[in-house]
Every structure is written in C-alpha cells, then in structure tokens.
Amino acid sequence: MMSGIRSKNTKPELLVRYGLHALGLRYRIHYHKLYGKPDLVFPRYKTVVFVHGCFWHGHNCHLFKLPSTNTSFWETKIAKNQRNDKKNIDLLLAAGWKVIVVWECVLKRSKMIPSLILHLAEIIKTGSYSNFIELTSAKTTSIEEQSNG
Numbered sequence: 001m002m003s004g005i006r007s008k009n010t011k012p013e014l015l016v017r018y019g020l021h022a023l024g025l026r027y028r029i030h031y032h033k034l035y036g037k038p039d040l041v042f043p044r045y046k047t048v049v050f051v052h053g054c055f056w057h058g059h060n061c062h063l064f065k066l067p068s069t070n071t072s073f074w075e076t077k078i079a080k081n082q083r084n085d086k087k088n089i090d091l092l093l094a095a096g097w098k099v100i101v102v103w104e105c106v107l108k109r110s111k112m113i114p115s116l117i118l119h120l121a122e123i124i125k126t127g128s129y130s131n132f133i134e135l136t137s138a139k140t141t142s143i144e145e146q147s148n149g
C-alpha cells in the first residue's frame with residue numbers, strides 16, 4: 001500500500017516544470033521567502049504554483065487513502081498539512097499573489113498532460129479571472145476569491 005507513494009517514475013512537479021519551461025515560461029523554484037515555499041514562482045505574473053501530492057496533502061480523490069496501519073498518525077499528519085496549505089494560500093492571496101494548485105492526480109493521465117500544461121501556461125500568462133485555481137483529475141475548478149461578508 002505505502003510502497004507506491006514515494007516511488008516516482010514520473011515526478012509530477014518535474015512534469016509541470018519541464019512543460020512550462022518548454023513553453024518559454026521562466027520561474028523560480030522552491031522560493032523560500034514566500035509562504036509555503038511554492039514549487040514554482042512566476043514573479044513577472046505575480047503567480048505561484050504548488051504541485052501537490054494527493055496523499056500528503058489529503059486530496060479528496062481516488063489517489064488518497066489513509067494507510068490501514070498507524071492510521072491516526074497519518075490522519076493527524078495530513079490534517080496538519082491541509083491546515084498549513086490553507087493558511088499559506090490565504091496568506092499568499094492576501095499579499096496579492098495568484099495561487100494555482102496542480103494536484104498529482106491530474107498528472108496521472110499522461111495523454112492529458114500536454115493540454116494541461118498549455119492550459120496552465122495560459123492561466124499564468126493571461127492572469128486569469130480567478131485568484132485561486134485548482135487543477136484536479138475530476139475537473140478544472142476555479143474558485144473565486146471570497147470576500148467575507
């Protein structure tokens with residue numbers, strides 16, 4: 001069960017990086033000065049991209065399943081990761097960054113990757129309609145920034 005999680009034949013983050021680079025986008029990686037150390041930072045577009053592993057970040061998808069051993073340990077750990085993710089995204093949005101989360105599951109369908117990368121590049125370059133976007137295997141979701149009222 002756990003054996004598959006760490007072994008990476010195709011590292012999701014590298015797929016995204018190489019794909020965007022091939023399209024001419026330039027970025028910083030693991031930029032430690034920003035909240036949550038985003039995987040890719042596009043200063044020119046004031047946009048950050050996180051590539052999230054569905055297990056570690058507790059994605060609600062088919063790739064996520066709590067291990068049957070040490071279940072409460074994993075539950076606690078992943079819940080903590082989710083809290084941190086949310087906090088970091090909120091801080092980035094508040095600081096005027098646009099945030100894109102690419103979930104690992106969307107990168108599992110290799111046929112879809114080229115169009116996904118194109119879509120991603122488009123979002124970054126055009127400065128999309130939404131400040132927070134998640135790309136998942138289920139569908140492309142965009143969530144308008146909520147104003148508290």
Ligand SMILES: [Zn+2]
Nearest residue numbers: 054059061105
């Ligand atoms: Zn997922």
